Amino acid sequence: MSVLRSRITHVVVALLLGAVAAAVVVLRMADAEPFSVPEPGDRVRTAIADLADGPVHVSPDGRTMLSEADEAALEELIRSRDLPVRIVVWQPSTKAGYEHPTLSPAEQILDDLAEPTLLVLWQGPDDSRVATTDGWTNRFPDYDETFEREPTFLGDAALSLTEWIDSVPADILEQRPTSDYYGGTGGGIAFGLLVGLPIVAAVWVLAGLVRLRAGRGFLARAPQRPTSRRRVDLRKRP
Structure with a gap:
């Protein structure tokens, strides 16, 4: 005790x-339910619908960066190489119908694509990015390979994207190992x-x-057990 x-x-x-x-x-x-992405805005929905028919989507305001002929050439190149690459070309905007408190437009687009995808969001040299489907990543080149993991986003979009797609391997995507955050x-x-x-x-x-x-010691003292029992005389005294 x-x-x-x-x-x-x-x-x-x-x-x-x-x-x-x-x-x-x-x-x-x-084990909690995964985060569900709300319904995307008009611009994202248009891009998703267009990517269902082809690997490249160019919005009207992005046509100055990629012509229809260059778009068709990029689509043919991606299809011929069977790459998991999708390209969206548009001008950056904060009022284009894809605002979301936590997700970028690229992540919203990827959430609606069925297959693991490497998405190139071309918005110009200062505001472009590459994103991958959740659970996947674009891998690094091996010691005997030479390729860029993403375009440089500099110069002419058609030329830069064509050179990059030519160098990208078919297995550019690899699955991330799933693990508990705390192990x-x-x-x-x-x-x-x-x-x-x-x-x-x-x-x-x-x-x-x-x-x-309260005037007591800092440490709480355990109650002491009595060392001996004193007999109590219950008889009334005179």
Whole structure:
């Protein structure tokens, strides 16, 4: 029973309970429903519909960067090489119907494409990007390969995209390994200990300060067991 009264035992038990609770929360978060993307705006919906028919979409305001003839040539090149590449060419805009609080237009487009895709969003030299389907990434070249993982986005769009597509391997995409952010149950328990230790220590210090202010010792003392029993005479005294 003396073990149960030990302060060290109390601290260890509190830390273990906090670690288990944190691990349960982490595992339940991992099993939670994935984030669902709201319905995209008009510009994104138009791009998605166009990419269903071909690998390149050029908006009316992007036609100055890529002509219809160059668009057709890029589409033929992507189809002939059977690449998982899709290209969207338009001018950057904050009022074009694809605003979203957390997702870029490229991520919204990728969310609606069925196959793993490497999306090139060409918006000019200062505001272009490459994005991949969630769970996938464009791989780095091996020691015996030479290719750029994305276009340079400089100069003429048709020339830069053609040169880049010619150099891109068919297996440009690779699947990201899926893993728990905290490394499973053990990682969740370790995270719980890391978070629980400062909390338990802070509560212990606060309780000690309260006891000091009340005129008692900083440390709580366990109740002492009586060493001997004194007989009490219940008879009335004269």
